[in-house]
Amino acid sequence: MDWGMKNRLSQLIQPDGHCFFLPIDHGYFQGPTSCLEKPQETIEPIIGYCDALFVTRGVLRSVIPADLNKPIILRVSGGTSMVGKDLANEDVTTSIEEIIRLNASAVGVSVFVGSEYEHQTLMNLSKLVNSCENYGIPVMAVTAVGKELEKRDARYLALSCRIAAELGARVVKTYWCENFEKVVCGCPVPVVMAGGPKCETEKEVFEFVYDGMQKGAIGINLGRNVWQSEHPQAVAAGLQAIIHKGADVKKASEIFQELKNSRKGSTKRKK
Numbered sequence: 329m330d331w332g333m334k335n336r337l338s339q340l341i342q343p344d345g346h347c348f349f350l351p352i353d354h355g356y357f358q359g360p361t362s363c364l365e366k367p368q369e370t371i372e373p374i375i376g377y378c379d380a381l382f383v384t385r386g387v388l389r390s391v392i393p394a395d396l397n398k399p400i401i402l403r404v405s406g407g408t409s410m411v412g413k414d415l416a417n418e419d420v421t422t423s424i425e426e427i428i429r430l431n432a433s434a435v436g437v438s439v440f441v442g443s444e445y446e447h448q449t450l451m452n453l454s455k456l457v458n459s460c461e462n463y464g465i466p467v468m469a470v471t472a473v474g475k476e477l478e479k480r481d482a483r484y485l486a487l488s489c490r491i492a493a494e495l496g497a498r499v500v501k502t503y504w505c506e507n508f509e510k511v512v513c514g515c516p517v518p519v520v521m522a523g524g525p526k527c528e529t530e531k532e533v534f535e536f537v538y539d540g541m542q543k544g545a546i547g548i549n550l551g552r553n554v555w556q557s558e559h560p561q562a563v564a565a566g567l568q569a570i571i572h573k574g575a576d577v578k579k580a581s582e583i584f585q586e587l588k589n590s591r592k593g594s595t596k597r598k599k
């Protein structure tokens with residue numbers, strides 16, 4: 329691995345081998361998602377707990393301060409919307425020149441395995457790897473399911489993750505599922521977990537993240553379950569403890585409760 333690639337990956341994956349990415353890219357197909365209407369306000373209380381920000385170029389340019397001391401993973405696929413025909417019909421939206429100009433530490437692209445656009449999205453990944461590897465920029469593949477959330481089982485996710493790794497992704501982002509070890513074991517590159525729609529309780533979030541880490545994930549790329557919580561800071565602190573401090577679910581829940589009840593952590597997100 330060349331120095332640039334190593335350097336970028338080391339900004340994202342911390343010396344303990346783990347990572348906590350904060351995605352705020354949802355607007356690229358969901359519009360002003362709940363609690364992400366003003367992304368700069370959303371991230372302000374929680375960015376300190378995270379290792380990197382996952383964001384589109386539009387939000388990056390318009391609201392993220394350029395002196396933000398966090399690496400950027402640039403979302404570079406899109407071209408669809410919640411109200412359009414098919415969320416899987418994505419292309420690569422961002423040129424390699426733009427990726428370099430924005431000083432991205434990595435890029436993220438979705439693949440929709442098993443969809444009508446399987447070939448197109450897998451070729452998006454492959455072509456992006458071809459461009460980005462020339463400049464030492466890691467590509468994170470996102471195994472997306474669109475609106476078909478029921479697809480998220482170990483057999484399907486293992487298939488998607490393995491294909492993404494075979495095509496050159498340096499990191500794969502996927503969903504946690506039952507028997508998650510099957511997903512991780514079949515994937516030769518590091519796996520990070522997305523959260524999906526918000527869980528009922530924070531404890532559920534800590535439980536699946538803890539389970540996934542025990543089964544070999546290197547970290548998380550968790551959005552809605554952090555910033556749609558009533559107490560985003562307290563959730564972020566609990567998650568950071570699981571990812572980087574070896575906390576179990578009980579410890580993470582204690583951290584959550586403590587911060588929630590303290591003056592600082594009790595600051596609820598604005599509705």
Ligand code: 5RP
Nearest residue numbers: 351522523524549550551552
């Ligand atoms: C949205 C994404 C998100 O980055 C990913 O789904 C993680 O966010 P969440 O935890 O809210 O699911 O790719 O397009």
